[in-house]
Amino acid sequence: MSNASKVVVVTSGKGGVGKTTTSANIATGIALQGKKVVAIDFDVGLRNLDLVMGCERRVVYDFVNVIRNEAKLNQALIRDKRVETLYVLPASQTRDKDALDAEGVGRVISELKEQGFDYIICDSPAGIEKGAQMAMYFADEAIVVTNPEVSSVRDSDRVLGLLSAKTSRAEVGGTPIRTHLLLTRYSPAMVKKGEMLSVGDVLELLGIPLLGVIPESKAVLQSSNKGTPAILDETTDVAQAYLDVVFRYLGEERQHRFIEEQKRGFFGRLFG
Amino acid sequence: MPSLRVASRAKPEARRPEPFELKGTMASFTVLRLKSTDLELVEEQLRLKTAQLPSLFLDAPVLIDLAPLGDEVAALPLGEVARLVRACQMVPVAVAHIPDQLRAAAVEAGLGIWRGPISTRVRAGAEPSSAIARTTAPDSAHGTPAPTLPTQHAGPVVVTTPVRGGQVVYAQNNDLVILAPVNPGAQVIADGHLHVYAPMRGRGVAGAQGLPGARIFCQKLEAELLAISGAYLMADEIPASARGRAAQVYLEAGECRVQLL
Numbered sequence: 001m002s003n004a005s006k007v008v009v010v011t012s013g014k015g016g017v018g019k020t021t022t023s024a025n026i027a028t029g030i031a032l033q034g035k036k037v038v039a040i041d042f043d044v045g046l047r048n049l050d051l052v053m054g055c056e057r058r059v060v061y062d063f064v065n066v067i068r069n070e071a072k073l074n075q076a077l078i079r080d081k082r083v084e085t086l087y088v089l090p091a092s093q094t095r096d097k098d099a100l101d102a103e104g105v106g107r108v109i110s111e112l113k114e115q116g117f118d119y120i121i122c123d124s125p126a127g128i129e130k131g132a133q134m135a136m137y138f139a140d141e142a143i144v145v146t147n148p149e150v151s152s153v154r155d156s157d158r159v160l161g162l163l164s165a166k167t168s169r170a171e172v173g174g175t176p177i178r179t180h181l182l183l184t185r186y187s188p189a190m191v192k193k194g195e196m197l198s199v200g201d202v203l204e205l206l207g208i209p210l211l212g213v214i215p216e217s218k219a220v221l222q223s224s225n226k227g228t229p230a231i232l233d234e235t236t237d238v239a240q241a242y243l244d245v246v247f248r249y250l251g252e253e254r255q256h257r258f259i260e261e262q263k264r265g266f267f268g269r270l271f272g
Numbered sequence: 273m274p275s276l277r278v279a280s281r282a283k284p285e286a287r288r289p290e291p292f293e294l295k296g297t298m299a300s301f302t303v304l305r306l307k308s309t310d311l312e313l314v315e316e317q318l319r320l321k322t323a324q325l326p327s328l329f330l331d332a333p334v335l336i337d338l339a340p341l342g343d344e345v346a347a348l349p350l351g352e353v354a355r356l357v358r359a360c361q362m363v364p365v366a367v368a369h370i371p372d373q374l375r376a377a378a379v380e381a382g383l384g385i386w387r388g389p390i391s392t393r394v395r396a397g398a399e400p401s402s403a404i405a406r407t408t409a410p411d412s413a414h415g416t417p418a419p420t421l422p423t424q425h426a427g428p429v430v431v432t433t434p435v436r437g438g439q440v441v442y443a444q445n446n447d448l449v450i451l452a453p454v455n456p457g458a459q460v461i462a463d464g465h466l467h468v469y470a471p472m473r474g475r476g477v478a479g480a481q482g483l484p485g486a487r488i489f490c491q492k493l494e495a496e497l498l499a500i501s502g503a504y505l506m507a508d509e510i511p512a513s514a515r516g517r518a519a520q521v522y523l524e525a526g527e528c529r530v531q532l533l
Contacts, residue, residue, distance in 0.1 A: 160436050
């Protein structure tokens with residue numbers, strides 16, 4: 001089982017670009033396909049993921065408790081009420097990022113692998129310090145969340161550098177982490193007016209494959225306040241975009257050719 | 273990785289002569305990562321290695337990294353290590369990852385204590401069975417190790433992966449050829465010429481240790497800053513006509529000139 005598990009870090013460098021929203025939606029979307037998924041909140045001290053996923057009232061033990069052997073993993077894992085195969089491992093609100101250490105994080109991740117989780121989604125805190133480095137350290141893949149503006153793109157570039165150097169895979173010298181770009185809060189109308197970077201501008205600078213584009217939408221704020229990931233309400237454009245992303249992501253696992261066609265189709269729709 | 277960055281970015285100006293000059297160059301050390309306490313073996317192999325490329329190793333400052341030794345380090349005669357490094361015509365300057373009980377021995381052997389970060393990345397398979405390993409290409413204290421680092425080759429350094437913001441690539445005593453984008457916030461530095469056959473959006477330095485004949489060649493010049501042998505050109509000083517175009521930069525009468533290619 002354990003080698004089938006995939007550790008995916010959702011990261012960005014910059015804050016407020018949509019990492020937690022993306023973690024919640026992608027974790028939910030993958031779980032909807034019947035995969036066993038856990039989303040871990042690495043933002044120790046500023047926990048949010050449990051709120052966005054609507055399980056904040058059921059938090060008893062957290063990630064740091066497990067790292068410090070104060071609680072068993074199963075005591076801290078919260079099972080989602082809507083999607084059976086979805087779990088959340090919440091962050092501690094009372095500690096800080098120093099509570100995370102590579103040994104403890106590694107132990108929790110291997111235990112999750114042993115429990116047969118197919119996907120372990122690590123929701124990274126902003127910044128490039130310890131919390132963010134711990135979130136990316138054990139990753140097999142990274143989803144780099146970027147907004148179409150210069151500072152966000154530059155921070156993502158910095159994070160891509162760290163992903164290629166400061167992770168377990170980089171240190172062992174194995175296959176590098178696979179990186180995917182997710183462009184969020186995208187507004188084609190603003191791009192047209194020249195007020196926002198285009199997909200092409202961002203891709204030119206970052207040079208990694210595009211996993212998807214999530215449009216700017218009020219639905220994100222509403223769903224986050226409700227504690228229901230947007231992807232669960234299929235009528236919104238955000239849900240459709242995240243569903244596309246999930247299928248594309250899972251498709252990439254199976255067939256590379258398919259993903260290229262998908263991408264072209266997506267581009268066609270975007271620019272057509 | 274150990275490095276010293278003396279950051280004085282000021283252009284040399286026609287003021288009264290200064291008694292010294294601070295340049296924006298990077299000092300790099302050869303790192304001797306000790307993997308064995310069998311010092312006879314180490315000395316034998318180190319002699320072989322240095323004999324292969326005497327120009328690179330002669331009088332080179334050496335940082336001795338004890339990390340790979342683990343618990344074996346306790347039995348290490350540091351004075352003997354320093355002696356063997358000197359016997360190989362190199363200059364031991366400091367020890368890294370040293371346990372407290374060996375500190376006195378280090379000071380006695382004339383070695384400093386290195387507390388900065390050292391990249392332990394050595395290209396996989398570079399020296400599979402050797403008792404020593406060598407890394408070059410330093411990295412600023414807060415930087416990220418470069419995606420491609422030279423390990424022991426004397427030829428020009430060729431980088432084929434993007435150099436991203438915060439990363440530093442340094443070609444010591446050599447030309448640097450980059451075949452992928454250099455992004456904003458990245459630094460690419462060569463003691464010789466610098467070639468970037470892709471968009472150049474970061475900071476580029478040629479002739480870093482002082483070589484007025486060094487040049488910078490960019491396929492698409494969008495740099496934040498360019499420098500040759502200590503003379504600087506900031507982004508605003510790069511002529512608009514050359515922005516985004518293929519261009520070379522060279523020194524003329526102590527000033528950087530940009531010429532379209």
